[in-house]
Amino acid sequence: MIHEFIVNGIALGSIFVLGAVGLSLIYGVRNFANFAHGDILTLGAYLAFTVNVIFAWNWVSVAPSMAVATVLLGIAAAGLGGALGLRLFFRARGAPPSPRRRGLPLLFLLVGILALGISLPILNLVRLGISEVALPTGLLLSGVTAIIGAGLAGVLFEHSIFRHLQYRGPVPSLIASIGLAFILQNVISAIYGTDQRFFSVSSGVGLDVGAGIVLTMVKQYMIVIGILLVVLLHVVLRYTKLGKAMRATSDNLDLARVTGINVRWVIIWTWVIGAGSAAIGGILLGLNAQVKPLMGFGILLFIFAAVILGGIGSAYGALLGGFVIGITNEVSKALLFRAGFDTAWSPAFPFAIMVAMLLIRPEGLLGGEPLVRWGALRASLSRFARRIRGLRAPSR
Amino acid sequence: MQPLLKAEAIHSGYGDVEIVHNVSVVVNKGELVTIIGPNGAGKSTLIKTIFGLLAPMAGRIWYQGRDVTGTEPDKLVRMGLSYVPQVDNVFPRLTVIENLEMGGFVREGDLTPRIDVVLEMFPSLKEKASVRSRNLSGGEKQMVALGKTLMLDPEVMLIDEPSAGLAPNLVEAVLEKIREINEAGTAIVIVEQNARKALSMAHRGYVLDMGETKYEGTGEDLLADPRVGRMYLGG
Ligand SMILES: Nc1ncnc2c1ncn2[C@@H]1O[C@H](COP(=O)(O)OP(=O)(O)OP(=O)(O)O)[C@@H](O)[C@H]1O
Ligand SMILES: [Mg+2]
Numbered sequence: 001m002i003h004e005f006i007v008n009g010i011a012l013g014s015i016f017v018l019g020a021v022g023l024s025l026i027y028g029v030r031n032f033a034n035f036a037h038g039d040i041l042t043l044g045a046y047l048a049f050t051v052n053v054i055f056a057w058n059w060v061s062v063a064p065s066m067a068v069a070t071v072l073l074g075i076a077a078a079g080l081g082g083a084l085g086l087r088l089f090f091r092a093r094g095a096p097p098s099p100r101r102r103g104l105p106l107l108f109l110l111v112g113i114l115a116l117g118i119s120l121p122i123l124n125l126v127r128l129g130i131s132e133v134a135l136p137t138g139l140l141l142s143g144v145t146a147i148i149g150a151g152l153a154g155v156l157f158e159h160s161i162f163r164h165l166q167y168r169g170p171v172p173s174l175i176a177s178i179g180l181a182f183i184l185q186n187v188i189s190a191i192y193g194t195d196q197r198f199f200s201v202s203s204g205v206g207l208d209v210g211a212g213i214v215l216t217m218v219k220q221y222m223i224v225i226g227i228l229l230v231v232l233l234h235v236v237l238r239y240t241k242l243g244k245a246m247r248a249t250s251d252n253l254d255l256a257r258v259t260g261i262n263v264r265w266v267i268i269w270t271w272v273i274g275a276g277s278a279a280i281g282g283i284l285l286g287l288n289a290q291v292k293p294l295m296g297f298g299i300l301l302f303i304f305a306a307v308i309l310g311g312i313g314s315a316y317g318a319l320l321g322g323f324v325i326g327i328t329n330e331v332s333k334a335l336l337f338r339a340g341f342d343t344a345w346s347p348a349f350p351f352a353i354m355v356a357m358l359l360i361r362p363e364g365l366l367g368g369e370p371l372v373r374w375g376a377l378r379a380s381l382s383r384f385a386r387r388i389r390g391l392r393a394p395s396r
Numbered sequence: 397m398q399p400l401l402k403a404e405a406i407h408s409g410y411g412d413v414e415i416v417h418n419v420s421v422v423v424n425k426g427e428l429v430t431i432i433g434p435n436g437a438g439k440s441t442l443i444k445t446i447f448g449l450l451a452p453m454a455g456r457i458w459y460q461g462r463d464v465t466g467t468e469p470d471k472l473v474r475m476g477l478s479y480v481p482q483v484d485n486v487f488p489r490l491t492v493i494e495n496l497e498m499g500g501f502v503r504e505g506d507l508t509p510r511i512d513v514v515l516e517m518f519p520s521l522k523e524k525a526s527v528r529s530r531n532l533s534g535g536e537k538q539m540v541a542l543g544k545t546l547m548l549d550p551e552v553m554l555i556d557e558p559s560a561g562l563a564p565n566l567v568e569a570v571l572e573k574i575r576e577i578n579e580a581g582t583a584i585v586i587v588e589q590n591a592r593k594a595l596s597m598a599h600r601g602y603v604l605d606m607g608e609t610k611y612e613g614t615g616e617d618l619l620a621d622p623r624v625g626r627m628y629l630g631g
Contacts, residue, residue: 241501244490248498251487258447258481259544260473260502313489 013326014226018281019303020318022274028250032173038300039184044279045286048146154275305354311364406455408445433604476551485541488530499544535566
């Protein structure tokens with residue numbers, strides 16, 4: 001039975017991974033912890049949900065062997081897309097960021113994910129014939145709408161809020177992001193109500209992975225998409241001009257500016273990629289359980305824990321951190337249950353790991369830089385306190 | 397002849413505090429110009445103002461006959477000006493090659509030939525090509541910082557204390573490199589603590605103190621001036 005918890009943990013961990021990737025990237029180039037990141041997940045889920053209730057989105061039933069074949073095909077398609085993209089990129093290496101080339105990295109990301117989504121229904125078309133399969137209009141439209149919508153929202157937040165706070169240290173941005181989180185939650189509640197909603201999907205056919213565990217369709221997607229996205233992101237960060245510029249900006253924004261790197265362009269793409277992957281996480285979270293206004297905020301601390309554990313700015317760190325936090329959370333449920341305790345205690349375990357990590361190795365398992373720069377944080381806090389005191393002081 | 401770069405009666409500082417008072421600097425094509433002066437004299441402030449990182453409170457900056465006062469640093473980079481900061485002048489988590497690639501960010505086309513040219517100028521970096529620059533020695537880091545800037549083959553380089561914190565033999569090597577770069581045709585403004593060495597290789601020099609120009613002249617004249625020697629060259 002513990003196997004089952006591990007599998008659940010991996011699936012849950014994938015969502016943390018998808019959130020952690022964006023949180024970590026945005027922290028890297030903008031130097032603040034974005035407390036609204038969970039609500040970007042929620043936003044993505046609601047955007048997809050909106051499309052989903054307008055266009056019917058349904059899984060198509062497949063046999064386990066077919067599911068495996070689908071996943072393999074999806075990975076192959078994504079890999080092919082990625083390889084093609086890389087070739088283009090190597091040829092374009094060093095070229096100035098023209099509008100056409102700027103979009104490439106994200107395009108590959110989307111192509112990879114879409115390839116996965118498309119391959120499943122196509123396989124079924126071949127197998128079952130056209131009459132039995134609904135074309136996945138809803139699936140594509142929901143996912144793409146959510147990713148693009150959340151990406152645009154991220155750019156909007158940057159332009160309307162965070163850009164104006166960028167030279168005031170990490171604290172004002174952080175507090176603004178908490179405010180933004182509450183705004184998003186309440187706007188969503190106002191539009192959709194606070195009730196739980198469900199995506200209209202049939203559960204599909206599970207995949208028997210042995211040991212008596214059957215992975216639901218949603219869980220299969222969660223795991224594969226989580227891993228795939230991290231691999232793609234790693235490729236983008238390592239080999240593309242955008243990725244290198246993102247790492248350079250994250251290392252030293254001022255130096256990036258004087259080097260001639262188009263820092264605004266880097267920051268905007270970071271938001272698009274970060275918010276886009278959060279949206280994917282939100283959709284999967286909603287598919288796995290339900291859609292509700294606090295769904296993203298509720299897992300924000302787990303995402304933070306994943307980032308701290310894995311290390312800032314490292315794609316594989318986010319992967320590792322997300323899975324460790326997810327698995328620890330689920331497995332501790334099993335252990336608590338067996339020992340006769342309430343399973344509601346389970347989050348204590350992943351957070352204990354996070355605290356231990358902060359104390360022992362603040363730069364995380366794979367990161368190169370401490371998440372919390374105590375000196376900078378303290379300086380910014382005292383500047384903030386002075387300003388507030390200044391506001392309250394009677395004018396002379 | 398029109399100077400390549402001219403900073404005219406610059407007043408600059410941070411917030412309301414004026415640090416640099418009425419300082420003018422001229423750089424002609426191919427020249428090596430040195431700015432010396434004690435700690436806190438305002439040398440870095442002056443360089444940052446010329447490079448558009450600080451807005452001058454008064455004064456103008458001219459580059460190739462154009463008024464570039466208030467121009468953003470990334471625009472200046474595209475125009476052929478470049479700047480090597482005093483500290484934190486490489487991307488620590490990027491490899492040597494990646495640092496060079498970022499240095500060539502605004503350059504069109506394939507960067508590989510230019511990277512080869514730059515590595516040829518800094519042979520010691522060749523075997524460290526894929527090492528993250530935070531794992532390099534201080535001298536190697538300075539070489540990367542210079543190489544990264546050379547990726548664009550700039551007209552003028554503003555270099556702020558390249559020898560700070562280096563062992564004496566490395567100071568020699570770094571300054572020698574800078575002289576080579578200058579001999580290859582790039583005009584250079586260098587701020588230096590090793591005033592004697594810097595003046596001896598400079599065409600012209602400025603002595604800055606308390607934010608004001610105290611002396612200016614050819615490198616030789618400044619070295620020979622007993623007042624400069626007493627006050628700024630340690631006797
Ligand atoms: N960011 C800043 N904000 C406020 N004041 C500053 C700032 N940077 C420097 N100063 C002040 O400006 C003055 C001149 O500093 P600057 O860095 O230009 O000196 P410098 O001649 O480069 O000295 P050094 O040889 O030590 O590098 C100093 O008094 C310093 O305290
Ligand atoms: Mg200085």
